[in-house]
Amino acid sequence: MNFSSDNAEGWAPQILEALVEANEGPMASYGADPLTDQVGKAFNDLFEKEVAAFLVPTGTAANSLAFATLCPPYGSIYAHEAAHVQIDECGAPEFFTGGAKMMPLAGESGKITADTLAHALGFSMKGIVHHSQPHLISLTQATECGTVYSPAEVRAVADVAHERDLSVHMDGARFANAIAHLKCSPAEMTWKVGVDVMSFGATKNGCMAAEAVIFFDPAKVGAFEYLRKRAGHLFSKHRVLAAQMAAYLKDDLWLELATHANAQAQRLGKGLSDLEGVRLWYPVEGNEVFASFPGDAAARLMSKGVSFHPWIVPGDPAQGQMCRMITSFRTQEADVDQFLKLAKKECVED
Amino acid sequence: MNFSSDNAEGWAPQILEALVEANEGPMASYGADPLTDQVGKAFNDLFEKEVAAFLVPTGTAANSLAFATLCPPYGSIYAHEAAHVQIDECGAPEFFTGGAKMMPLAGESGKITADTLAHALGFSMKGIVHHSQPHLISLTQATECGTVYSPAEVRAVADVAHERDLSVHMDGARFANAIAHLKCSPAEMTWKVGVDVMSFGATKNGCMAAEAVIFFDPAKVGAFEYLRKRAGHLFSKHRVLAAQMAAYLKDDLWLELATHANAQAQRLGKGLSDLEGVRLWYPVEGNEVFASFPGDAAARLMSKGVSFHPWIVPGDPAQGQMCRMITSFRTQEADVDQFLKLAKKECVED
C-alpha cells in the first residue's frame, strides 16, 4: 500500500514498448530524429494549435528553463508560497535565470487569486531600476494541495498578469490529473485562458523521465534551445525522451492513466472522510489526499506498512498535523480499500 | 527643505579635507596603501576587537558581497519583507550569490522577531536536497521603518539563527543613526549580541561613497576578496575609499553626524505628531519619519517646495497613505521648523 508519491511507481507498459520499438536502427541525435518530429505534431493536435514543444527529463528542468527563457536576471517571478518552484527545487529558478527573484504569494488551497497577484504587483515599481521587474507568474495545475484551478480562475490571474506585461507559466507536473478532473480540453485550460508557456508533466503519470516545455506562442521560444543545452538537458539519444512522450500522448494514454489515479484518490478521500476523527484539508480534485488522523493513528498506519508522508504546506493552518497520500496510474482499488479498512480500525482505537 | 533622502545631500567637510590630504604622492594601489591599513586599525578600535574590514563604494555591494561570502548558491537568506536587500537592490543578493533564495519575513515596524525566524526555519528542511538551505539572516539596523533593534532583540534573533547554523548579517546603512539612538557601543550592538558580519554604512551619513564590510570573525572572510574584485568593487586608487572612512571614524565624526540627523528627525516627528490629522506610523528612533497627512495636505506641501516621498512599506497596514521624510547630517533646524509651519497651515486647511 504505497501512497507516498507518484514518483515511487514505475512506468506504464506502453512506455516500455515504445522504447523497445524506438531502439531500431540509427537515428540522428540531439532531437533531429523522426520521433521528436512526431511528438511535435502530437502536441499541435493535443492543443489544437501550432505550439513549440521541447523535451527534457525532469520537471525542475522544465520549469526552470521556461523561467530562464521568459525572465531576465533582473526580473521577478511570482508563485504560490507552497509551489514546487518556490520550495522544492533547491533554488533552481534562481540558478537557471541567473538570479531572478522569486516572489512567494499566499493563497488558500494552494491557489493564487487574481486579487492577490494584483495586490502584490501594486508594489512592484515597474520601470524603476531599484526593483526586480515582474516578468512571470507561475501557476501549479493541479496545485500542491491537490486542488485544481478552473479555467475561469486561470483566466482571471492571466488577465491581471497580461495587463502588466507578465507572462503566464503553468507548472503542469500533474496537468493530466487536472484535466481528468475538469473534463475540459487541454486548450481550454491553457492558451485559451491565457497560459503562455507550460511544463507538461509525464513522469509522475507513467513515464520514466519525460517532460515537455510548451510555448503556445512560438515567438516566445527565444534562447530556449541554447539554455537547455548549456544546462545539460539536451539528450544525445533524444529518441529516449521522444519515444516516451509519443506513447504517452497516443490514444490519450495520459488521460486514461490520470483518470485512473484520480478515481483512486476520490475513493480514498471519500472513505477517509467517512471516518470519525479524520479531517480532509482540501477538496480532493486530482490524485492527492491531505488528511489528519486522530491521535497517533497516522503513525500506527505507517508502522503497519502503509506508505505516506507527514506533510507541511507553507502558509496553511494545518501545519504539522496533516499527511499526504498520493495515488497513481498503478494504484489498485484493493490497496485503497485495504488502507481504508486499516484506517478505520486505527482511528476507532485512538 | 529637502527631506527626500539622506542620499540627496553632499558630504561633510572633513571628508573632503581627507581627500585633499590623501592626494599627496604615490601610494600602492588596490588597498596596499597606509590609509587602508589605518582604517583597519580604526575599526579594531571602534569594535574593541580584531575585525576584518573591507571597503566598497555602495551599500548594495557591501550587503551582496557579505551574502556571497557566507551563503552558497543553494542556500537561502532570510530578511524582512521590507528590507533593502529584498526589495531595493534589483536582485543583487541573488546575483552575487549565484542564485541563493531570498526568504522574506513579515514583522511589525520593519523588525524581525526571534519567533518569526524560528517559525520560518521550521519549514526549512535542513539537509534535504530539494530545499534551499538556510545560511543567513539579515537584519537592517536602523530598519526601513526608521526603528531601531535593541541589543536584546538582536541577541534573541541571533540565538535562533546560531542554533540552526545560520550566520547573522546586519545591514547597517544607517548603523550610525541606530547607535546614536541606543547610546550603546558599536560592539554592544554587533558581535556582542551575535552579529557575524555587517555592512557599515558611511555614504548616507556624510561620506561621498564609502561602506565597509566587517567580519567579526576573520575566519569567516573566505573568498571575499576574490568576490569583491570580480564584482568590480576593488578600487584601484583605494585610498579614495580609505581616506573617507578614516575621516569618518576619526574623533567619532560618524556619531556626531548621526546624532545631529536624529535630533532633527525627533524635532520633525514631535512637531508633526502635534498636528491635527497627522499620523506617525512608527516610533521615530533614527533619522526617518513616516507620517500620513490629512486630505491633500501632502501633495500641497510638495507643491510648495518641501521634498519628500510618498512611501510604501510592504506588509504594512499604512500602504498607500504615508510619506517618508528623512533628515541628514546637514538638515538645519530652521528647515525643520519651516516645514512644520507649512505643514500646520496645510493640515488645518484640509
Next chain:
Amino acid sequence: MNFSSDNAEGWAPQILEALVEANEGPMASYGADPLTDQVGKAFNDLFEKEVAAFLVPTGTAANSLAFATLCPPYGSIYAHEAAHVQIDECGAPEFFTGGAKMMPLAGESGKITADTLAHALGFSMKGIVHHSQPHLISLTQATECGTVYSPAEVRAVADVAHERDLSVHMDGARFANAIAHLKCSPAEMTWKVGVDVMSFGATKNGCMAAEAVIFFDPAKVGAFEYLRKRAGHLFSKHRVLAAQMAAYLKDDLWLELATHANAQAQRLGKGLSDLEGVRLWYPVEGNEVFASFPGDAAARLMSKGVSFHPWIVPGDPAQGQMCRMITSFRTQEADVDQFLKLAKKECVED
C-alpha cells in the same frame, strides 16, 4: 552504414531488460532505492576502492556538476582547446560554476602534456585577487581525437596539477573505449594515477541516458547533491538511471561493448589507411577514425548513403580537410567492409 556518431545508435538489449525488471513495484524516489545502492557498490568493485558515485542523464551534466563541485566562481579550469567541455557544451561549465574561467590549452592529438599545463600555470598568479585562481584540469579520455592517454601521461599531468593544488577531472564520455584499448584496470587509469573525479560515460556505449560522476575521495563530494538537484538533474524515478548503470556494469558489459566498437574502428582505420590518397590524422585507439579523402571522395561517399561528418578540431593542422567516423557497440563488420569497398572505389575514381 552509419558512422556519424555513437549517439546515433540505440541501446543494448541488456539495458532494456534491466528497465523491464526495474519496473516492478514501488521504490523510494530520488535515489533512495535499492538499485541505486547496488550501483554504488558496483562502482566500488569496479574501481577497487570506496568511491562516491552519482548518476545523471547526460555527459554535459556530469562534467559541469563535477566542475561546480570542485571549482568556485572565481576559479579557473584548464582543458584542451578541443575538449568537449570547452567547445561543445554551449558554456555549461561557465553556467554551472557561476562563471569560472575556462583556460584552453593547445596540444597534439587532443592531449595536454604536463609541460603545457606547467607552462600555463606559470602565468596563473596564485593568491592574487586580480586573477581567476586555477582549481581544475580536465582531461578527456579517450580524447576528442580518438587517442588515448597512457597511465603515465595522466600521472605526469596530475603531478603538475596536484603540486599546485588543482584537482584532476577526467571526462570519460568514452572511458570504456580507452580502457578497452589500454587493457589496464579502471583503477589504474584513474585514482591510481591521480584522477580526483571523473565523468563515467555510459550513454554513448549502449545506455539510453546514464552517466556517473565518480569522486575517488568521498571527502571531495562537497555540495554535489544540492547542485545536482538545483540543476534539475536529480531524477525522481531514479531507478531509471540506476537500472541502466547496474546492467552496464554487470559482467563487464561496458567493456564488451567498447571492445567491439574499438575493433570496428581498428578495422575501419586499417582499411582506410591502405587506400591511396586517404590520410589518417590521428592514431586509431578508441572508436573514432579521423581521415581525409582525396578530392571529392568524401562528398560522394556521403551521397551514397554513408553517414559521417566533416570535422574540425581546433588547433589542428588538418582544419577543414578531415572527416570523423565513429563506430559503436552496434557497428557491424559487414558495414565496415561495405564502407571500405565503397571508399576504395571512390578514392580510385578521384
Next chain:
Amino acid sequence: MNFSSDNAEGWAPQILEALVEANEGPMASYGADPLTDQVGKAFNDLFEKEVAAFLVPTGTAANSLAFATLCPPYGSIYAHEAAHVQIDECGAPEFFTGGAKMMPLAGESGKITADTLAHALGFSMKGIVHHSQPHLISLTQATECGTVYSPAEVRAVADVAHERDLSVHMDGARFANAIAHLKCSPAEMTWKVGVDVMSFGATKNGCMAAEAVIFFDPAKVGAFEYLRKRAGHLFSKHRVLAAQMAAYLKDDLWLELATHANAQAQRLGKGLSDLEGVRLWYPVEGNEVFASFPGDAAARLMSKGVSFHPWIVPGDPAQGQMCRMITSFRTQEADVDQFLKLAKKECVED
C-alpha cells in the same frame, strides 16, 4: 620615482575642485541630478553624436556591464589573451554575463588583427546549440602592451565582427593616451570605425574613481541600468561620479593629462633605448614602457627606490624577462631623468 602604475597616483586638482563645488545643496540621487545631465551632454559633444553614457566607479565594472548588456549567457566574447578583461579581472566578465565564454586570441604587441578574428570565428558554429555563440569582440585601446590601434586597424576588425553580427567593445581604460598618440578625434577612433560600446576610462588619468560606459547606438543600451543597479554600481550620491567626469571632460583636461603622461613615456622610452643592453619590447605609443635590463640591473634599480614591476604578457616571447614602467599625469620630467641616470649607471655596471 614611481613608475609602478598610473593607479598609484592621486588625482588632478581640477577633480578635487569639482567635488568641492558639487557639494552645494541637495541634489536628486541615483543620477537624476543636473551634473549627470551635464556629463551626458559633454559626451555628446566629445563624440560629435548623441550617445548614451553611464557612470561607474571602476574599469572592471564598465567592461563587465558592457559585456553583460550585449552578450547573453550562452554567448562568447573574443579578446586578446593578454587583455585586462581576460586575465586581470578575476573572471568578472563571466560573472556579470552569467557565464558567457571568453575566447582568448593571440596577437603581436597586444593587438588582435582582423585575420585572427576571422580565423577564430571560422570555428564558432553559428546557430548550432552545442556551441557558445559569438556576440562580442573587445579591443583594448591603448593595449596592454602600450601600443595603439590605428583607426584603420580597428575598422578592419570591426568589419569582420559586424559581418558576423558581433558587437565591438573598446576597453578604453587608457583611451586618452591612445588619442593623445593618434591625434585623431574620439569619434574617429570609435563609432566612425565601428566601435559599438566603450569603457571610457578616467581613473588612471587623473580622476579618483570614475569611468563611463558609452553606447554609440542608444538602442543597444538594453537592460544596462538594471544590470548596473544589481551589481551595486549605481551610486546613490551620483554627483560624486558626475562631478569628476564633468571636470575631466571640461576644456579637454583628459587630453592634456594624457599628453603629459605620454610625453614622459616617450622621454623614458627614448632614454632607455639609448642604453647598452636595454631592450624595448614594444613601440612606446601610450604611457607604458616595457623593457628588459641587462643582468640584475632591474633588481638593483628597484632596490634603489625606483618603483616598477617585473611583467609578463601572455603569449609574448619576452615572458619572464621584462619590466613594465608606467608614466602618469603626475610624472615629472625630473623623475624620468633621474631614473635614466640611475639606469645608465646600473646597466653599465652589469
